[in-house]
Amino acid sequence: MLKQFLENNAYNFYWGLAAFVIFVIIVIPMAVRKILAAVDAREAKIAADLKEAEDAYARAKKVQADVDAKFAAAESRIAALMAESRKDAETQKAEMLEKGRQDIETLRVRSLRDIEAARHSALISLRQQIADISMTVAEKIVRENLDAGRNAALISQTMDAFAASRESK
Numbered sequence: 001m002l003k004q005f006l007e008n009n010a011y012n013f014y015w016g017l018a019a020f021v022i023f024v025i026i027v028i029p030m031a032v033r034k035i036l037a038a039v040d041a042r043e044a045k046i047a048a049d050l051k052e053a054e055d056a057y058a059r060a061k062k063v064q065a066d067v068d069a070k071f072a073a074a075e076s077r078i079a080a081l082m083a084e085s086r087k088d089a090e091t092q093k094a095e096m097l098e099k100g101r102q103d104i105e106t107l108r109v110r111s112l113r114d115i116e117a118a119r120h121s122a123l124i125s126l127r128q129q130i131a132d133i134s135m136t137v138a139e140k141i142v143r144e145n146l147d148a149g150r151n152a153a154l155i156s157q158t159m160d161a162f163a164a165s166r167e168s169k
Helices: 002-145 148-168
Strands: none
16 A cells, blocks of 8 residues: 555655755744854853843842941940040040039038028127126126126126137137
């Protein structure tokens, strides 16, 4: 059957084979050039994309390094600012404590001075009251028991006592 098929269709087979060979001879050089051009273009595009990806990766690495450096610098700056703030806070705290101590000392000195002034004023007032009472009592005693001689002696003693008290101050 194959033999009969080949005998009946040999003419068509040879013409088909000849057409295929001519087609291959004509089309292959044109197709190969276009296919090679397409492959070359694709290869160039892939190479360009790869180069671009490598460049982007290098830029990303550089940006990452820059960001890391800036982050580290920011962290050190933050640490320095925190240390400076703590130092300033401690200094301000010490200044406020010292000012508070000074204010307390000033208030204490003023209070002591006021107390001393009040004590002195009270002593003067007390002395005045004692003197007034003494004068009143002395007048009563003098009126009852005093003659001219005793009056002169009493005045003399009082003057001497007054002069002595003035000298001792």
